[in-house]
Amino acid sequence: MKVVFDTNILISAIVYGGTPRYCLDIAREGKIKFYTSRILLLELATKLQKKFEWEDYKIETTIRGISKYARIVEPSESIDVISKDEKDNRILEVASEVDADFIVSGDKKHILPLEKFGNTIILSAAEFIKLIDTKD
Template structure:
C-alpha cells in the first residue's frame, strides 16, 4: 500500500478522538494531519459516535475551543465520510470504546487509524489497516515525497 497521492489514491484515515482534540486545541502534529484534510491531501472517515464523543469532550473540557470545533465540523461535512456503525461488531480492543475506531476504519475502507492511544497502538494493525501515531503517519507521507 502506498501513502502517496501520486497514483491518485489519497490515504484514507480514521483519527481517534484524542488526536482530534489535540489537533483542535493544541496543534502540533495532529493539527498538521487535519490541515492535510483541509488541503485535500488525505481522506477521513469518522463515525457519528466519534463525532458525538468529540463534541462532548471539547464542550466539557475545552469550552474555549467550541468555535474551532464548529469550523472543523463544517470541514468534515464537506470532506469526510460519515460512517454509520452497527453493521459489523469488532471486539478486540482492551477498552471497548476503542472498537468504534476499528469498525469505522473497516466500514470506511481506510488505510490507517491515527491514534495516540496505547491500547490501539498496541494492536498495530487490523486486517490491512495500520494503527500508528500522528508523527509516524506524517513521516510516511514525507517519505513518499508529497
C-alpha cells in the same frame, strides 16, 4: 489513501496544534481520504464540551467544519476487540467499514499497541507524517 483519525488526534489538532494539526491539514487539503462516523464526531463534541468547556456554538462550528472534508460513514458491523476501553472499538469499526489504510492515534494504552487491525496499519501522528512526507 484512506485514514481514520482517533478522536484524541482530532482534539489535539483542534486544541493544541502541532503534528496532529498537520495530519488534519493534509485531510482538509484533500491529500488523503479522512473517514469518521457520527458516533466519533459526537465523542469529539462531548470531549470538547466536558474537558475543555467549549460553548455549543464553537463545537457546532468545529463539527460542521470537519464534516465538510471528512467522509462520514455508519459502520455496518459491531467490533469488540478492545475490552478495556469499549469506545475505542468505534474507531476500528470505521476502519473496517472503509477498509482503511491507516488509523492515526495517540492512544498508547489500547490502539497503538495493536499495530495493525486487519489490513489497517496503526500509527502515531508523527509516524504518519513521516510516512506521508516520504511519499511526496
